Amino acid sequence: xxxxxxxxxDGREEYLDLVKQLNYHAERYYNDDAPEISDYDYDMLMGxxxxxxxxHPEWIAQDSPTRRVGWKATKGVLVKHNVPMxxxxxxxxxxxxxxxxxxxxxxxxxxxxxxxxxxxxGLSMALRYEEGELKLAITRGDxxxxxxxxxxxxRMIKDVVRxxxxxxxxxEIRGEVYMTRQAFxxxxxxxxxxxxxxxxxxRNCAAGTLRQIDTRITKERNLSLFIFNVQETxxxxxxxxxxxxxxxxxxxxxxxxKYYKCKTKEEVWDAICRIGDARGELAYDIDGAVVKLNNLxxxxxxxxxxxxxxWAIAYKYPPEVKQTRLLSVEVNTGRTGRVTPVAVFEPIxxxxxxxxxxxxxxxxxxxxxxxxxxxxxxxxxxGEIIPKVKGVxxxxxxxxxxxxxxxxxCPCCGHxxxxxxxxxxxKCVNYSCPGTLINRIVNFVxxxxxxxxxFGTEYIRKxxxxxxxxxxxxxxxxxxxxxELCEGKVIGLAKNTDKLLNAIESAKEQSGAxxxxxxxxxxxxxxxxxxxxxxxxxxxxxIAASSIExxxxxxxxxxxxxxxxxxxxxxxxxxxxxERLRSxxxxxxxxxxxxxxxVLEGLRICITGxxxxxxxxxxxxxxxxxxxxxxxxxSGKTSMLLMGEDAGSKERKARELxxxxxxxDELRNMVExxxxxx
Numbered sequence: 001x002x003x004x005x006x007x008x009x010d011g012r013e014e015y016l017d018l019v020k021q022l023n024y025h026a027e028r029y030y031n032d033d034a035p036e037i038s039d040y041d042y043d044m045l046m047g048x049x050x051x052x053x054x055x056h057p058e059w060i061a062q063d064s065p066t067r068r069v070g071w072k073a074t075k076g077v078l079v080k081h082n083v084p085m086x087x088x089x090x091x092x093x094x095x096x097x098x099x100x101x102x103x104x105x106x107x108x109x110x111x112x113x114x115x116x117x118x119x120x121x122g123l124s125m126a127l128r129y130e131e132g133e134l135k136l137a138i139t140r141g142d143x144x145x146x147x148x149x150x151x152x153x154x155r156m157i158k159d160v161v162r163x164x165x166x167x168x169x170x171x172e173i174r175g176e177v178y179m180t181r182q183a184f185x186x187x188x189x190x191x192x193x194x195x196x197x198x199x200x201x202x203r204n205c206a207a208g209t210l211r212q213i214d215t216r217i218t219k220e221r222n223l224s225l226f227i228f229n230v231q232e233t234x235x236x237x238x239x240x241x242x243x244x245x246x247x248x249x250x251x252x253x254x255x256x257x258k259y260y261k262c263k264t265k266e267e268v269w270d271a272i273c274r275i276g277d278a279r280g281e282l283a284y285d286i287d288g289a290v291v292k293l294n295n296l297x298x299x300x301x302x303x304x305x306x307x308x309x310x311w312a313i314a315y316k317y318p319p320e321v322k323q324t325r326l327l328s329v330e331v332n333t334g335r336t337g338r339v340t341p342v343a344v345f346e347p348i349x350x351x352x353x354x355x356x357x358x359x360x361x362x363x364x365x366x367x368x369x370x371x372x373x374x375x376x377x378x379x380x381x382x383g384e385i386i387p388k389v390k391g392v393x394x395x396x397x398x399x400x401x402x403x404x405x406x407x408x409x410c411p412c413c414g415h416x417x418x419x420x421x422x423x424x425x426x427k428c429v430n431y432s433c434p435g436t437l438i439n440r441i442v443n444f445v446x447x448x449x450x451x452x453x454x455f456g457t458e459y460i461r462k463x464x465x466x467x468x469x470x471x472x473x474x475x476x477x478x479x480x481x482x483x484e485l486c487e488g489k490v491i492g493l494a495k496n497t498d499k500l501l502n503a504i505e506s507a508k509e510q511s512g513a514x515x516x517x518x519x520x521x522x523x524x525x526x527x528x529x530x531x532x533x534x535x536x537x538x539x540x541x542x543i544a545a546s547s548i549e550x551x552x553x554x555x556x557x558x559x560x561x562x563x564x565x566x567x568x569x570x571x572x573x574x575x576x577x578x579e580r581l582r583s584x585x586x587x588x589x590x591x592x593x594x595x596x597x598x599v600l601e602g603l604r605i606c607i608t609g610x611x612x613x614x615x616x617x618x619x620x621x622x623x624x625x626x627x628x629x630x631x632x633x634x635s636g637k638t639s640m641l642l643m644g645e646d647a648g649s650k651e652r653k654a655r656e657l658x659x660x661x662x663x664x665d666e667l668r669n670m671v672e673x674x675x676x677x678x
Contacts, residue, residue: 132167333435600628
């Protein structure tokens with residue numbers, strides 16, 4: 001950035017724009033768990049902002065991110081912080097590290113002692129114990145005033161100790177929730193198989209998992225935790241940070257596993273380098289090394305700024321970038337038909353793992369890079385597990401170099417590719433394309449659609465590979481090939497085969513038009529949209545016969561979605577599919593819609609816990625068939641909370657807001673009583 005004059009209006013506008021950018025990216029990072037830029041890019045923008053504010057303190061805006069620790073918590077039940085959960089001052093050079101160490105030694109002399117620890121790339125969480133029992137888990141939130149209560153999810157993390165063997169009246173400890181690379185890869189593998197959106201990196205996945213509602217998901221995703229600080233105690237005192245670690249380790253608490261005790265700035269820098277060199281040996285991602293004072297009395301004397309402790313800093317490692325040669329570009333077709341180019345290059349080691357592939361996104365991205373086969377390319381991770389291509393070394397191009405162009409036909413079926421309007425993406429619009437088949441079937445049998453119990457991805461993969469399933473409708477013909485399936489043990493023994501075939505027939509009988517419509521895989525038509533369409537038009541046949549204009553009149557249906565629905569029902573392959581599903585006996589008109597009452601009309605009802613004798617989807621159907629609207633969270637607009645066993649934070653939130661809480665029996669009495677009065 002160019003030097004800006006003290007009185008430059010343009011400079012101040014640039015500063016305010018930078019504040020706006022950083023606030024936008026901070027909210028995406030903290031509240032949405034979906035950052036759009038890497039940590040490194042964010043740090044570079046923040047560095048520019050700090051430089052401007054140092055040169056022009058009169059410019060500093062009230063909403064500047066330099067005046068904030070985290071981001072205001074917006075989800076779930078909020079809890080007041082007893083001890084602020086501050087950030088650390090980031091530094092990026094040895095000179096800054098030496099300056100910090102020298103300032104501490106100048107204050108406390110050569111007896112000052114430092115610890116250098118790994119800085120885990122995860123989500124900060126504090127745990128409060130009373131008389132040895134875990135009472136509360138809380139996220140950082142805004143870091144000063146309040147964070148989110150995540151106790152129920154924290155209890156699902158294997159590293160969270162629920163009872164301390166050496167209990168004390170009170171202790172609050174702080175750590176980092178993270179995912180190992182192996183756990184992260186497993187989550188993304190399952191998401192890809194189920195046609196769901198994958199996570200960009202382990203940090204995003206860990207943050208999103210800890211703050212979501214369903215504790216079963218938290219348990220499945222296998223989160224981990226390292227503790228890195230004792231925040232507050234009553235009934236026990238520690239003189240040093242390491243004394244606190246020793247107490248925690250005796251009580252089974254997992255503390256940061258790689259740390260070094262140092263006395264001089266040379267030792268501190270050597271420890272930082274050793275941790276950096278060992279990044280590849282770790283099973284998890286780190287984005288830096290923390291340098292902190294060991295003596296707690298010295299920490300107390302140095303105190304804190306409004307945002308940072310003065311007794312610690314975080315050295316951030318630069319992103320690892322390596323050169324390699326592009327061997328080829330592989331083109332893949334996904335569930336939605338989107339065609340994605342993938343760079344295949346000579347294997348290199350990045351952050352301790354061997355990588356040989358990286359997404360190239362689309363033709364526009366390839367053109368921006370100026371990429372051709374045989375190019376020497378720069379590949380990096382920048383704290384993320386997914387490798388990315390950063391650029392091209394143009395001076396090392398082969399003599400016969402030519403720019404790479406994506407094919408104009410689908411690599412799976414040969415169908416002509418089309419460019420989606422308003423995007424840079426190419427798409428295969430052939431509904432029968434084998435590249436989309438497995439994921440379309442996974443979607444069709446999922447809980448939100450036909451809900452066919454036990455129809456897992458491996459069964460689907462095997463049945464499609466062997467040719468038993470070539471389209472969705474083939475699922476309902478499997479019963480006619482039972483003996484063949486049993487003989488070949490395609491689904492296992494006869495008992496397993498019959499179990500799956502019975503589940504298919506049962507789902508066919510129980511699933512109405514909403515589930516069938518949601519399962520068809522129409523772009524932008526999921527469970528909620530399918531409900532609205534059936535509510536508006538009454539049946540799948542009526543939807544199929546509607547014009548784009550009529551479809552766009554339905555609530556939450558835009559012009560793009562309306563066009564996609566219209567085109568779907570006019571495709572010859574889809575028309576044949578619909579007729580086969582009709583012949584198989586699937587319902588195209590919900591009986592529940594015809595019999596629905598308006599008893600719950602205008603009521604917004606949230607569901608929590610396990611309901612006796614009724615699944616979550618059945619409860620949603622019951623509420624909606626009687627005119628109510630199911631909402632996912634409790635707020636001031638919620639009419640009532642339908643609560644079953646093992647309810648979590650929603651109950652506390654409802655009681656705080658004075659939202660009415662009812663059992664399933666009470667809801668049924670309410671509906672049936674009103675119906676009788678009518």
